[in-house]
Amino acid sequence: MLATPPQPKKAVKKRRVKPVSQRKAYASAGQTTNDSLFQACMNASGWSLQRDLSQDAKAEIKERTDRVERSCAEPKYAPYYSKTACAADRITITQLADTSTISPEAKAIFLDLRSQLDSVNREYVDLLRKYSGLAGAKTATAYEATITSTNQNNLAIYNGQITWGEYNKRRQQVYREYQAATTGRT
Secondary structure, three states: OOOOOOOOOOOOOOOOOOOHHHOOOOOOOOOOOOHHHHHHHHHHOOOOOOOOOOHHHHHHHHHHHHHHHHHHHOHHHHHHHOOOOOOHHHOOHHHHOOOOOOOHHHHHHHHHHHHHHHHHHHHHHHHHHHHOHHHHHHHHHHHHHOHHHHHHHHHHHHOOOOOHHHHHHHHHHHHHHHHHHHHOOO
8 A cells, every 4th residue: 555645735825814903895774675575584582673763753742742842831730830840859948848739720730731731641641652663652651651650649649648849759759650661670
């Protein structure tokens, strides 16, 4: 048997990989070739495609938000808004420490105001679902989850069972729960 001499090894050229910033590659965000396949794959992983809201949709949503702000500034609702803030995240320390109960003046306008605010909130939830995809549906569901505790709080203040301070603390708690549900933070 004859032995074959060892073959010289071929030199392997090592390829140097450039950092991403130096590569001549790019990605384009708005290019999907099969929308339903994209939705199925991304939704399964917890992602959703967010479409840019049209100007009409933005205006419709803003109009609801503005209606709430306008009602907060209406003089006829002053007996209520002198005891609590328009938004739960704007409640002051003075309002949290308030030991008074609902006055006859605040009680007289309370049901009208709550009815108006509840109507605007329902419209807003519908708009979130209509225009904001999965993220909007999640926000709408989180809001709807707060309705029972909000109604209980409203009923307790209306019936004189709790003070304004307790009412405001509960409003803040409901708001924190809503924030946690929509942002994932506690």
